[in-house]
Amino acid sequence: MSTTSLEAILEGRRSQPQELIEVLQDVQELFGYIPQESMISVSRELGVPLIEVYRVASFYKAFSLEPRGKHVITVCLGTACHVRGAARLVDQVTGQLEVEPGGTTSDGLFTVECVNCLGACALGPVLVLDGVYHDHMSPRKLSRLIEAVRSAEEEVAVRAEA
C-alpha cells in the first residue's frame, strides 16, 4: 500500500489502539523512519499512551527512529553468510561509504544495516539493496553495485539541473 500522508494513514483507524503496529508500519513506509511528531499524533489519534507508542516503535527492528538513507543496504551476518565471508562485505561497504553499520551516509544516500539471517542461506553471502536480494556477493561485486547506484543518482541530479 502506498500512502501519501499521515492524515491518510490515520483515516478510518482513529481511536483504535489495536491498529498501532499497522499504523506505525505505514508511517515507516511513508517517511522511511518514524518521526517524533508522528508518534505524538499517532498516540493522540489512536488513544494509545505516548510511552506505549515509543516502546513499540523502539522495540521492533522494522521501525527506525532515525531518518534513513534513500537506499538501504542490508548485509546478512548469519552463520551461513558469515562462513562465506560476510565480514568482508561489511568491511567493503563501511570502507567505501565511510559509515558504520546502522548509520546513514552524510549525503543521506545510503543506510547500512546488518541482520542475522535473511533466510536465503544457500545463496550466501547475501545482501539486500532496496528490497532486492543479491546472492553470492563478493566485495568487488558490492563495490560495483554501490557505484552503479551512485552514478544513477548523479545522472538524476544532472538531469534535474538541466
Added chain:
Amino acid sequence: MLQQVTLSIDGAQVEAVRGTSVLDVAVEYGICIPHLCHIPSLSDFGGCRLCVVELIENSRSKVTTSCTLLVQDDMVVRTNTEKIRKLRRNIAELLVAQAPNSRAIQDIAVRCGVSQVRYPFRNESCVLCGRCVRLCTELWSARAIGFVGRGKDRHVDFPFGVRPDVCKQCQACVQHCPMTITPCDGPMEPGEERLCGKCEAQLLIAESAPDSCIWCELGVGFGCARHAS
C-alpha cells in the same frame, strides 16, 4: 462471593482466595519466597525470576515463578527444595553481580545464601525489575515511563527521554526502586564492587531458616511483601 481453594505449600495445607498468587499466599503464611519485582496489588510479570518454586503435577515437577502462578484446588507447591534453593541462589548471584550498588539486592543475595560472586560485577543502575513502570502505569495511571528498546538495549525511559507533562512527579518510581537504597558503607566505586554480606547476625538466621520468614532486613526500606502486608 469469594471462592476458597485449598492447596499444599511445603507440605502444609493452606486456604486461599481464588485469584491470588502462590507467592502472596506463601508470604501471608510466613513461608519465605524471596522476590524482587513483585509489589502487592500490582500486576506480576515474572521479571526477576527470584520467586521460582516447584509445582508438582502428576508426580512430575515443574519450575515456575510463584508470583505469576495462581492458586488452585489441590495444587502442590514446594518452595524450598534443594533444586529451588540452588536456582534462587544463582539468580540472586547474577542480580548482585549486575547491580551491587543496591542494599536491597545485597540483602536479597544474603537471604538467598549467596556466599561468593562468580560473575563479573557490572555496576548497572537498573535491573529491569519494572517496579517503577508498573507503579506509574497501574497505581497512578500516569504512564510517564516505560520499557524502551530491546535485548541488551532495553531500559526504562520517558518518551524520547524527556519528562512528559503526564508525569506527576510523585516519586513513587524512585521510592520503590531497589537501586535507590545504597549499601550501608555508601556506593561502591567501579572496580571496588563486592558482595557485602556484612550483616553477620542476618547471615546466621538466613542460613538456619531458609524456608520460613525471619522478618529479614529485605522489607526495611525496600518492601518485601511480608512487611507490606
